[in-house]
Every structure is written in structure tokens, then in C-alpha cells.
Amino acid sequence: MIVPSALLALAFSEVAFSLPSPAAIPGGAGLNETPVYQPLSPFDYQSFILGLNQEYLEFALFQDALNTFSDEQFAAAGFTPNDQYLVQYMLEQEVGHITLIQNILGGPDNAPKACNYSFPFETVQDFVDLSMKITRTGESGVFGFIDHLDSRAAATVLGQAVAVESRQQMVFRQFEGLFPFPYSFIPVISQAMAWTAQTQFTTSCPATNPKIEWQAFPYLNITNAPNGTALPDGNFSTPSLSSNRTLSQPGNTVNLAWDAPGMQVGPDKNYTTTTNASAPKFAAWVSQLNTTYTPLTNISGNTAQTLQPDATTIFGNDTSTTVNGTIFVLITDTDLYVTPFNFSLIDAHVVAGPALYIAG
Ligand SMILES: *[C@@H]1O[C@H](CO)[C@@H](O)[C@H](O)[C@H]1NC(C)=O
Ligand SMILES: *[C@@H]1O[C@H](CO)[C@@H](O)[C@H](O)[C@H]1NC(C)=O
Ligand SMILES: *[C@@H]1O[C@H](CO)[C@@H](O)[C@H](O)[C@H]1NC(C)=O
Ligand SMILES: *[C@@H]1O[C@H](CO)[C@@H](O)[C@H](O)[C@H]1NC(C)=O
Ligand SMILES: *[C@@H]1O[C@H](CO)[C@@H](O)[C@H](O)[C@H]1NC(C)=O
Ligand SMILES: *[C@@H]1O[C@H](CO)[C@@H](O)[C@H](O)[C@H]1NC(C)=O
Ligand SMILES: *[C@@H]1O[C@H](CO)[C@@H](O)[C@H](O)[C@H]1NC(C)=O
Ligand SMILES: *[C@@H]1O[C@H](CO)[C@@H](O)[C@H](O)[C@H]1NC(C)=O
Ligand SMILES: *[C@@H]1O[C@H](CO)[C@@H](O)[C@H](O)[C@H]1NC(C)=O
Ligand SMILES: *[C@@H]1O[C@H](CO)[C@@H](O)[C@H](O)[C@H]1NC(C)=O
Ligand SMILES: *[C@@H]1O[C@H](CO)[C@@H](O)[C@H](O)[C@H]1NC(C)=O
Ligand SMILES: *[C@@H]1O[C@H](CO)[C@@H](O)[C@H](O)[C@H]1NC(C)=O
Numbered sequence: 001m002i003v004p005s006a007l008l009a010l011a012f013s014e015v016a017f018s019l020p021s022p023a024a025i026p027g028g029a030g031l032n033e034t035p036v037y038q039p040l041s042p043f044d045y046q047s048f049i050l051g052l053n054q055e056y057l058e059f060a061l062f063q064d065a066l067n068t069f070s071d072e073q074f075a076a077a078g079f080t081p082n083d084q085y086l087v088q089y090m091l092e093q094e095v096g097h098i099t100l101i102q103n104i105l106g107g108p109d110n111a112p113k114a115c116n117y118s119f120p121f122e123t124v125q126d127f128v129d130l131s132m133k134i135t136r137t138g139e140s141g142v143f144g145f146i147d148h149l150d151s152r153a154a155a156t157v158l159g160q161a162v163a164v165e166s167r168q169q170m171v172f173r174q175f176e177g178l179f180p181f182p183y184s185f186i187p188v189i190s191q192a193m194a195w196t197a198q199t200q201f202t203t204s205c206p207a208t209n210p211k212i213e214w215q216a217f218p219y220l221n222i223t224n225a226p227n228g229t230a231l232p233d234g235n236f237s238t239p240s241l242s243s244n245r246t247l248s249q250p251g252n253t254v255n256l257a258w259d260a261p262g263m264q265v266g267p268d269k270n271y272t273t274t275t276n277a278s279a280p281k282f283a284a285w286v287s288q289l290n291t292t293y294t295p296l297t298n299i300s301g302n303t304a305q306t307l308q309p310d311a312t313t314i315f316g317n318d319t320s321t322t323v324n325g326t327i328f329v330l331i332t333d334t335d336l337y338v339t340p341f342n343f344s345l346i347d348a349h350v351v352a353g354p355a356l357y358i359a360g
Contacts (some may be wrong), residue, residue, distance in 0.1 A: 003336060013353070017151055018179050020217045021304065029152060030152045030153065030271060033155030034155075035156075035322050036153050036156050036340075037102060037103070037104055037149060037151070037153045037157060037244045038105075038151060038154060038243065038278060039104065039105070039150075039151060039154065040150035040227075041047045041150040041317055042135040043148070043149070043150065044150050044151050044154065045105075045260070046191070046213050046214065047149060047191060047298070048101055048104055048105055048114050048150075048154070048158075049105070049111075049210060049212060050089050050096065050141070050191055050194060050195055050198070050212055050214060050340075051101055051141070051142060051158065052101040052102065052105065052111060052112060053112070053115065053140060053198055053202065054117065054137075054138045054194065054198060055094055055097045055138075055161075056114040056117075057094065057100060057117050057134065057198060057201055057202065058094050058113075058131075058134060058135065058138060058165075058168075059091060059094040059098060059114070059308070060114070060117040060119075060280075061107055061117070061127075061131060061134060061201075061267065062087055062090055062091040062094065062131070063091055064086075064117075064119055064121075065087065065121070065124075065131075066087060066088060066091065068121075068127075068323060069124055069127070071084065073124055074124060076124075077124035077125060077128075077238065077333070078173075078238025078239055079124070083156045083175070083239055084170060090168050091169070092096070093164055096161070097161045097164075097165070097349075098229060100158075100161055101119050101158070101161075104154050104157075104158075105346070108150045109196070110130075110208060112205075112206075112209040113206045113208070115123045115202050115203070115204060115205035115206070115209070115267050116202075116203045116204045116205075117202055117203060118201060118203045118269075118271050119201055121222060123236075125176075125229035125236045126229075126236070127313050128172055128175045128176050128228075128229065129172075129176060129227075129228045129229050131168075131172045132172035132173055132175075132178075132228065132326065133326060133356045134154040134201075135165055135166075135168045135169035135172060136169050136326045136356065137189070137193075137194055137197045137198075137356075138162075138165050138169075138194075138195075139162055139165045139166045139186055139191070139348070140186060140187050140188055140189045140286075141189055141191065142158060142161075142162040142165070142193070142199075143161075143162065143186055143187075143340075144172070144188035144189050144190050144191065144193075144194070144343060144344065145164070145190075145191055146158060146159055148342065157222050157278070157348055166186060166324030173325075173326075174239060174240065174241055174242075175213060175239045176229050176237055177200070177237035177239060177240045177245060178226045178228060178237075178241075178243065178244060178245060178247075178358070179243055179244065179307075179360075180241070180242060181325065182287050182315065182320065182324040182325050182360050183287070183320050183324055183325045184288065184319065184320045184353070185288040185289050185314075186234050187286050187288055187289075187327075187328065187340075188329055188340050188343050189286060189287075189343070189354065190212045190214075190343060190344040190347050191214040191344070192215040192217060192344075192347050192350070193328065193330075193347075193350075193353070193354050194214070194218045195212055195214040195216055195308075196215075196216050196273075196353070196354065197220070197354065198263045198266075199267075199271055200219065200265070202266055202267045203267060203268075204267050205267040206304030209267075210272075212271075214273050215274055215347065216265055216266060216272070216273045217273060217275060217330075217350050217351075217353060217354075218258055218260060218261050218273045218275060218276070218351070218352040219258065219259045219262065219263075219265075219273070219352065219353075219355075220256060220257075220258040220259075220329065220330070220331060220352040220353035220354065221256070221257045221355060222254055222255065222256060222329060222357055223255045223256070223257050224253075224254065224255045224337045225254075225355070225356075225357055225358070226247035226248040226356050226357070226358045226359075227247075227276045228247065230238055230318045240258065245356050245360065246360070247359070248308055248322070248358065248359050248360065249308065249355075250308050250309060250311045251307055251309075251310075252307065252308040253305055253306075254283070254305065254306050254307065254308055254329075254339075254357070255303070255305055256283065256296070256303060256306065256329075256331065256355075257302060258280075258303075258331055258351065258352035258353070259273065259302065259352065260302060260326060260352055261273050261274050261275045262274075275350060275351055275352070276331045276347075276348045276349075276350075277332065277333040277348065277349045277350055277351045279333055280295065280296055280304065280327040280331045280332070280333060280351045280352075281295065281296060281332065281333055281334065281335075282295060282296060282306075282331070282332045282334065282335050283295075283296060283304075283306040283307055283329055283330070283332075283336045284329065284330040284331075284332045284335075284353075285322075285323050285327050285328075285332060285344065285357075286327065286328040286329075286330065286343075286354070287322055287323050287324070287325065287327045287328070287359075288314055288320070288322050289314060289322075289339070289340055290314060290322045291336075291337075291338050291343070291346065292309045292312070292322055292323060293332070293335035294306045294307055294308075294309055296331070302352075304331070308323065308357075308359060309322070309323045311323070311324075321360070322360045323360075324359050324360035325358075325359065325360060326356055326358055326359075327356070327357045327358075327359050328353070328354040328355075328356060328357075329353055329354060329355045329356070329357050330346070330350050330351075330353035330354050331350070331353055332346065332349045332350055332351060333349050333351060334349050
């Protein structure tokens with residue numbers, strides 16, 4: 001039967017009229033309430049003060065570099081004036097992120113204040129590599145807790161900040177002349193892992209600041225880690241938009257050394273590293289959606305070796321390999337199966353870490 005087109009149009013318009021309005025579609029949370037852009041639980045509060053310290057730390061890092069290096073030193077590292085300005089602009093982005101989280105915490109008078117920070121860079125290359133790793137810790141640290149926050153409203157605006165942090169991380173890879181993002185997903189880490197990383201650069205805080213309650217794990221070093229700015233010919237790399245530089249391969253031997261628990265670390269050395277784990281057995285490689293375990297071998301005291309994991313793809317054919325880009329490495333006592341939303345269950349099994357490793 002041939003339906004006259006006028007009839008068809010009528011039929012469609014009746015369908016359109018009978019559809020429910022979008023607001024009536026069942027499900028969703030927080031759609032018809034006044035948003036509360038504030039912590040709603042101790043979990044929220046501790047997550048936001050951790051996030052704020054990360055933003056202060058990044059501000060201090062970029063400011064330190066801009067104060068330390070002359071225009072000539074940036075130019076000698078292959079930075080154009082516009083590249084250098086991009087670092088300046090990222091500093092300004094941090095002011096926005098700091099203000100946002102201060103507002104969530106009741107404004108600048110009520111929020112914790114900036115601490116003193118210290119960064120172990122001597123050259124522009126060191127600064128760029130360190131910034132790439134610190135912004136990776138920042139983005140993954142927030143992605144680890146954002147969907148567990150009680151305040152969905154505050155999570156929304158924090159997510160808007162972390163999207164920019166992820167762009168910063170990518171720019172620093174490009175400043176190193178590395179491929180900008182050899183992966184499809186940003187990994188998540190726990191607050192304890194983010195705090196463990198922050199304690200390494202946070203030297204002293206105002207006495208009025210609240211104590212950060214997340215666990216700090218013993219530190220882990222990868223003593224033969226690939227150097228993101230070193231070229232095979234002995235020179236350093238320079239900024240490039242996209243490149244095909246190989247730093248490490250599946251099967252590489254990785255040398256690990258970690259501290260015993262009980263060290264005084266962090267601001268005013270007022271935090272003690274702890275672990276709930278038993279004997280070290282695995283290296284955990286936290287990357288994309290996946291945590292991949294490789295057995296530790298040649299364990300001797302607090303050192304061991306392991307092999308960089310195989311180039312397994314996340315979802316099979318033509319998807320990216322699980323271990324590529326900047327990976328978090330941990331020492332664990334078991335190969336616990338965790339996925340992004342229950343990742344922090346691994347905390348009870350962490351012997352040491354994280355350390356950052358550039359794979360691929
Ligand atoms: C930062 O360090 C300076 C110099 O050591 C010190 O005077 C100041 O009190 C410290 N500030 C904080 C917030 O710890
Ligand atoms: C090292 O790299 C810089 C920046 O690309 C370049 O100016 C310099 O000539 C290189 N030096 C050597 C020895 O290749
Ligand atoms: C990494 O390589 C850079 C040269 O680009 C060098 O300045 C730096 O000292 C190296 N870092 C380490 C930890 O060896
Ligand atoms: C990237 O490098 C790999 C290994 O060196 C090589 O097989 C591949 O062809 C290169 N890709 C491009 C686009 O140059
Ligand atoms: C890790 O490396 C740092 C910096 O080189 C060093 O001070 C520390 O002693 C090392 N720790 C271990 C356990 O190797
Ligand atoms: C260290 O932390 C304790 C609470 O755990 C606090 O009473 C003390 O003031 C802190 N010391 C410094 C120097 O921040
Ligand atoms: C452990 O040490 C032995 C002897 O030094 C070496 O042959 C082996 O490759 C090491 N294992 C790993 C995984 O590096
Ligand atoms: C990586 O994680 C995703 C999400 O949990 C899962 O679907 C996928 O099978 C994992 N891939 C590998 C190689 O383990
Ligand atoms: C991978 O590709 C092979 C060959 O084209 C095909 O037989 C297989 O079904 C593919 N597997 C997946 C997970 O897509
Ligand atoms: C984490 O979640 C996955 C499902 O995504 C589940 O299979 C796994 O058992 C959970 N891990 C733990 C330690 O509960
Ligand atoms: C570690 O053990 C302490 C003491 O039993 C406990 O309070 C804490 O929740 C444990 N932490 C983790 C991550 O399991
Ligand atoms: C990592 O990603 C780069 C860029 O896509 C690719 O050339 C390289 O083969 C990958 N390496 C591994 C080990 O997957």
C-alpha cells in the first residue's frame with residue numbers, strides 16, 4: 001500500500017506529540033534539586049583538600065620553572081616564545097582551578113592554604129618530564145574519586161577542571177617530543193596514591209591547614225626507568241606535535257627499589273608511610289582501564305626485577321595496547337582483579353608506590 005505523504009507527515013507529527021518530554025524520562029540523579037557545590041561528607045572534604053593541594057603544587061611547579069629559566073634557556077631547549085607562553089598560561093589555568101576548589105571549601109579564608117613545595121629539576125627537560133608526570137598524577141588522582149563523591153554538583157565542576165588538566169598533561173608530552181596520547185583512556189589511581197606522590201614535593205604547610213588523612217605508601221623507584229627527554233644520540237628531545245619515538249618495549253627488564261614503611265615524609269615530615277600488605281609478589285601496571293600484574297623476580301630485601309608487560313590490546317584487534325604512555329607502577333602482595341570503579345580496593349595490597357614509567 002502506498003501511503004500518501006501528507007498522511008505520513010500527520011502520523012509522524014502525532015508520534016512527536018505523544019512522546020514524553022525529556023524531563024519525564026525515568027532515572028538520573030540530582031536533576032530537579034538546587035545544586036550544592038560543597039563537600040557533603042568527610043570523604044568529599046578529604047578528596048577536595050587533596051585536590052586543592054595538587055592544584056597549589058602545580059601552580060608552584062610552573063611558577064618555579066618560569067622564575068628559574070631565562071628566555072635563552074627555554075629557547076635552547078627548543079621552546080619558541082609561544083611555547084614558553086603556554087607554560088605561563090597553564091599557570092593561570094591553575095589560578096582558576098585553585099579558586100574553584102577554594103570556593104567548594106567555603107572560600108579562600110576557609111580553605112586550606114598553599115604549602116611550600118620543592119621540585120628536583122635542574123634543566124628545562126627535567127621540568128617538562130616532571131610536569132608531565134605530576135599532571136598525570138593530578139588527572140588520574142581526580143578521576144579515581146570523582147564518581148565516588150557524595151556531592152555530584154561539586155563533581156561536575158571538578159570534572160570540568162580535570163579535563164583541562166588532561167590537556168596540560170598532553171602538552172607536556174608534546175614538549176618532550178613524545179606521541180601526545182598513545183592510549184584511549186586515562187587511568188585512575190586512589191587518593192592514597194595521589195597523596196603518596198604529593199608528599200614527595202610538599203615540604204611544609206601552614207599549621208592551620210587540616211591534616212590530609214589519606215594513607216601515604218612507601219616510595220618506589222624504578223632505577224632504570226626510560227628517560228622521556230633523552231635521545232639515543234645523547235642529545236635531548238625538543239617539542240613536537242606528534243612523533244614516533246620508542247622509549248621502552250614489552251619484555252624490558254625493570255629494576256625496582258622501594259623503601260620500608262615507617263619513614264617520615266611530606267609536609268614538615270609529619271606523615272608516616274604505611275602499608276597493609278604482606279610480602280611483595282607482583283608489580284602492578286595501572287594503565288587505561290586495566291591493572292596488569294607481572295611477577296617480581298630476583299627479590300632481595302626491598303629490591304626486585306620484573307618485565308614490562310606484553311603488548312596486549314585492551315579490547316582485542318585494533319584497540320590500543322594496555323601498557324603505553326605514562327604508567328603507574330606499584331609493588332603488591334597479590335594480583336587482585338580491580339576495575340576502574342573499585343580500583344581503590346587495591347590499596348590494602350600495596351607494598352610501595354606508585355612510581356611512574358614511560359612505556360612505549
Ligand atoms: C615556607 O618556607 C619559608 C622559608 O623556609 C617559611 O618561612 C614559611 O613559614 C614556610 N611556609 C609554610 C606555609 O610552611
Ligand atoms: C641538540 O639539539 C639541539 C636542539 O634541537 C640542537 O640545536 C643541537 O644542535 C643538538 N646538538 C647535537 C650535538 O646534535
Ligand atoms: C634525562 O635526560 C636529560 C636530557 O634530556 C638529562 O638532562 C637528565 O639528567 C636525564 N635524567 C636522568 C634522571 O637521568
Ligand atoms: C613508528 O616506529 C615503528 C618502530 O620504529 C615503525 O615500525 C613504524 O613504521 C613507525 N611509524 C611511522 C608512522 O613512522
Ligand atoms: C629513590 O630515589 C631517590 C632520588 O634519587 C633517592 O633519594 C632514594 O633514596 C631512592 N630510594 C630507594 C628506595 O631507592
Ligand atoms: C603534626 O601533626 C600533628 C597531628 O597529627 C599536629 O598536632 C602537629 O601540629 C603537626 N606538626 C606540624 C609541624 O605541622
Ligand atoms: C634475575 O637475575 C638473573 C641473574 O642476574 C637474570 O639472568 C634474570 O634475567 C633476572 N630476571 C629478571 C626478570 O630480570
Ligand atoms: C581492560 O579493562 C576493560 C574494562 O574493565 C576490560 O573490558 C578489558 O577486557 C580489559 N582488557 C584486558 C586486556 O585485560
Ligand atoms: C580479530 O580479527 C580476526 C581476523 O580478522 C577476527 O577473526 C576476530 O573475530 C577479531 N576479533 C575481535 C575481538 O574483534
Ligand atoms: C572489582 O570489580 C570487578 C567487576 O568490574 C569484579 O569482578 C572484581 O571482583 C572486583 N574486585 C574486587 C577486589 O572486589
Ligand atoms: C590498613 O589497616 C588499618 C589498621 O587495621 C585499617 O584501619 C585501614 O583501613 C587499612 N587500610 C586499608 C587500605 O585496607
Ligand atoms: C605505543 O603507542 C605508539 C603510538 O601509537 C605506537 O607507535 C607504539 O607501537 C605503541 N607501543 C606499544 C608497546 O604498544
